[in-house]
Amino acid sequence: MQLSREELLKAYRQMCLIRAFEDTVHEEFSAGNIPGFVHLYAGEEASGVGVCLHLTDKDCIASTHRGHGHCIAKGCDVGGMMKEIFGRADGLCGGKGGSMHIADLSKGMMGANGIVGGGPPLICGAALTAKTLKTGGVAIAFVGDGGSNQGTTAESLNLAKVWNLPAVFVFEDNGYAESTASSWSVAGDLVERGKAYGMPARRVDGFDFFEVWDAAREAIERARNGDGPSVLHVKLSRYYGHFEGDAMTYRAPGEIDAVKAQKDCIALFKRRVTEAGLLEPDQLAAIEDETAREVADALVDAKAAPPPGEAKLLTDVYVAY
Numbered sequence: 001m002q003l004s005r006e007e008l009l010k011a012y013r014q015m016c017l018i019r020a021f022e023d024t025v026h027e028e029f030s031a032g033n034i035p036g037f038v039h040l041y042a043g044e045e046a047s048g049v050g051v052c053l054h055l056t057d058k059d060c061i062a063s064t065h066r067g068h069g070h071c072i073a074k075g076c077d078v079g080g081m082m083k084e085i086f087g088r089a090d091g092l093c094g095g096k097g098g099s100m101h102i103a104d105l106s107k108g109m110m111g112a113n114g115i116v117g118g119g120p121p122l123i124c125g126a127a128l129t130a131k132t133l134k135t136g137g138v139a140i141a142f143v144g145d146g147g148s149n150q151g152t153t154a155e156s157l158n159l160a161k162v163w164n165l166p167a168v169f170v171f172e173d174n175g176y177a178e179s180t181a182s183s184w185s186v187a188g189d190l191v192e193r194g195k196a197y198g199m200p201a202r203r204v205d206g207f208d209f210f211e212v213w214d215a216a217r218e219a220i221e222r223a224r225n226g227d228g229p230s231v232l233h234v235k236l237s238r239y240y241g242h243f244e245g246d247a248m249t250y251r252a253p254g255e256i257d258a259v260k261a262q263k264d265c266i267a268l269f270k271r272r273v274t275e276a277g278l279l280e281p282d283q284l285a286a287i288e289d290e291t292a293r294e295v296a297d298a299l300v301d302a303k304a305a306p307p308p309g310e311a312k313l314l315t316d317v318y319v320a321y
């Protein structure tokens, strides 16, 4: 199955928007303008976008601590996200969640999550709801290679299969959990792990948007058709440190530069669609300009916006049922 021109343009737009957003947050954090802790998704764009292009607002995703890209890919408002990261009252979560807890349930974005392995149990709940209420929705968990080793993830894989849930577990393997290499810490093979739970599992080149898109299409269609959960093991790389401020002494000299030069997902997408004559270079350049402007505007607005007032100090502590 082929992507339409509109889908290709949307994919490029979202990947560029994520990259511009993350590069901007990187600069602002370095300048000391952002409170809290920040983990950036730059380099991994093809994964979040390739998966979320198949989803609508009735579908849910659970993210990780590295959540900005998933938020944007799922349609969260970039202005509201920037304000949230700056701790402003009009942020997506009232300025009280920050980078690691951005959520927008109206978009089916169940939240970034400070708990590694926190997402998989959440999507079992969302997928069970979708199945029980017959909404036609699916639920996706993005999980890191580190998160793949959590007990919560193992339990969720098991539950998803025995309940035959419309769920997909997307393991974003960027080679490290903090400074620990996945080649050292992940036993066996994540594709084989998925198969051990009786579900279809596929390895995916996360630098290749088209491969992600196709693997996600297959897994999400299966979930929507009532044929149960799947695993995708997406191999990719992050461009910045584990967190902003990480000196990255555990990465080889030149490691990131080599990935950027040879495998950058946005550059590969651009080359592929222009060489095939699917999109024109000036269309892509216009998208690059537009997304840079959108993020620059979001930054100006966030900086000018007020923080939550004292009256809001004790609200949003617990959910009101």
Ligand SMILES: Cc1ncc(C[n+]2csc(CCOP(=O)(O)OP(=O)(O)O)c2C)c(N)n1
Binding pocket: 039, 064, 065, 066, 114, 115, 116, 117, 143, 144, 145, 146, 147, 148, 174, 176, 177, 178, 242
């Ligand atoms: C339950 C839990 N244990 C440990 C941590 C500390 N921690 C935060 S991120 C992280 C590494 C996660 O690595 P991975 O899942 O590969 O995601 P990545 O950062 O590479 O995207 C760890 C250990 C945590 N937040 N939660």
Ligand SMILES: [Mg+2]
Binding pocket: 144, 145, 146, 172, 173, 174, 175, 176, 177, 178
């Ligand atoms: Mg990792």
